[in-house]
Each structure stands twice: as structure tokens, then as C-alpha cells.
Amino acid sequence: MKFIIGIGGVTNGGKTTLTGRLIKNLPNCCVVHQDDFFKPQDQIEFGEDGFKQWDVMTAMDMDAMVSTIKGWMENPVKFARSHGVSVSATNDSDPEREIHILIVEGFILYNYKPLIDVYNKSYYVTIPYEECKRRRSTRTYTVPDPPGLFDGHVWPMYLKHRTEMESNSLDIHYLNGMKSKEELYNQVYEDIQNSLLNAL
Numbered sequence: 418m419k420f421i422i423g424i425g426g427v428t429n430g431g432k433t434t435l436t437g438r439l440i441k442n443l444p445n446c447c448v449v450h451q452d453d454f455f456k457p458q459d460q461i462e463f464g465e466d467g468f469k470q471w472d473v474m475t476a477m478d479m480d481a482m483v484s485t486i487k488g489w490m491e492n493p494v495k496f497a498r499s500h501g502v503s504v505s506a507t508n509d510s511d512p513e514r515e516i517h518i519l520i521v522e523g524f525i526l527y528n529y530k531p532l533i534d535v536y537n538k539s540y541y542v543t544i545p546y547e548e549c550k551r552r553r554s555t556r557t558y559t560v561p562d563p564p565g566l567f568d569g570h571v572w573p574m575y576l577k578h579r580t581e582m583e584s585n586s587l588d589i590h591y592l593n594g595m596k597s598k599e600e601l602y603n604q605v606y607e608d609i610q611n612s613l614l615n616a617l
């Protein structure tokens with residue numbers, strides 16, 4: 418059985434931290450990080466807000482992300498092996514007998530039509546504005562945030578994508594990113610166990 422989990426949500430909500438804990442504890446579990454699909458800096462255009470447009474879908478090479486996810490769907494065992502994920506003893510002729518899990522983690526997951534239907538379970542982490550701004554100010558990305566980027570681009574784009582996502586009436590499970598890392602992990606791990614049992 419193949420099972421794809423989306424972990425979407427606001428920047429600095431704790432998606433990567435949560436994902437890291439889950440992949441250590443879930444069986445045969447691979448991960449795709451949307452952040453690995455940012456286009457090179459020279460392809461990111463300036464917008465009317467005066468900032469380079471990092472927080473929009475066109476900043477990502479979504480075709481490449483789709484290909485990667487499709488690669489896992491076609492052969493999760495091969496994908497796992499080529500990504501250094503150890504897979505439990507498996508009958509290669511019938512991989513459906515095993516559970517194979519893929520976590521897709523990213524900040525604009527549920528706004529991209531070609532991928533909207535691939536998730537068996539869709540989580541969305543939220544934190545309030547003040548906490549998000551505080552956490553973000555402690556981070557350094559490959560391209561550091563210029564002054565004013567959070568209020569001028571990052572937060573407004575988050576609100577826009579969230580509104581757009583919510584207008585699509587998807588089955589989204591919201592997670593409160595203000596809970597401790599431990600509490601969040603326990604909540605989601607338990608929920609995934611239940612979903613896997615129901616899907617078997």
C-alpha cells in the first residue's frame with residue numbers, strides 16, 4: 418500500500434521539524450521537500466511589492482517536484498533505495514504487500530492543481546503572525562530576507578494562498594504550530610497510525 422502525507426502550512430510553522438521526527442519513526446518512509454525545488458535566484462522576478470517573488474508558485478520548479486513524486490509512486494522501493502532510505506524486507510514482485518509512505522512537506526502544497534489529489538492525508542500547520550515573524554527573524558535562508566520582506570511579501574502571500582486553498586474545500590487537518598514539538602509529533606504520529614489502519 419502506498420500512502421502520501423502532505424505537511425503544508427505557514428513558513429516557520431515547524432513543518433520540517435515535524436517531518437524529520439516522523440520519517441525517523443514511520444516505516445519505509447521517504448520525503449520530498451518543496452524547498453528543494455526553488456528556481457535559481459536569477460530566475461526569481463521582482464514584483465509590484467518591490468521584492469523578489471520567492472513566496473509564489475512560479476518561484477518553484479513544480480514540474481520537477483511532480484516528477485519526483487511520480488517517481489516515488491511508480492516504484493517506492495527503488496525511490497527509497499536511491500535516496501538512502503532502508504526498506505523492510507520486501508517481496509519485490511509485490512510491493513503492494515508492504516506499507517510505503519511518502520511525506521511531501523512545503524509552504525504552498527495545496528494550491529497546485531496537478532498535486533491536489535495525490536495526498537491521502539493533508540495537514541496544515543498554522544502559527545499567529547507575531548510568532549511567525551519572530552521565528553522567521555532567526556532564520557537565514559540561502560538568500561537572506563531583505564528588510565521588510567516578511568510584512569511586504571511573505572505574510573501577505575501566505576494569507577493569499579491560505580484563502581485560495583480554503584476556497585477549494587479540501588479535507589485539510591489543521592495543526593496548531595504553537596504546541597510543543599513533542600506534542601505536535603505525538604498528535605500527528607498517532608493520527609497517521611489510525612489513518613494507516615483504516616486504509617489497510
Ligand SMILES: Nc1ncnc2c1ncn2[C@@H]1O[C@H](COP(=O)(O)OP(=O)(O)OP(=O)(O)O)[C@@H](O)[C@H]1O
Nearest residue numbers: 427428429430431432433434435552594596597598
Ligand atoms: N513546535 C514548535 N515550537 C516552537 N518552535 C518550533 C516548533 N517547531 C519548530 N520550531 C522552530 O521554528 C523554526 C522553524 O522550524 P521549521 O524549520 O521546522 O519550520 P518550517 O515550517 O519547515 O519553516 P520553512 O519551511 O519556512 O523553512 C525553527 O527554529 C524551529 O526550531
Ligand SMILES: NC(=O)c1ccc[n+]([C@@H]2O[C@H](CO)[C@@H](O)[C@H]2O)c1
Nearest residue numbers: 428452455471472524558559560571
Ligand atoms: N530555499 C531557498 O532557496 C529560499 C530562498 C529565499 C527564500 N526562501 C523562503 O523559504 C520559505 C519557504 O520555506 C519561503 O517563505 C521563502 O521566502 C527560501
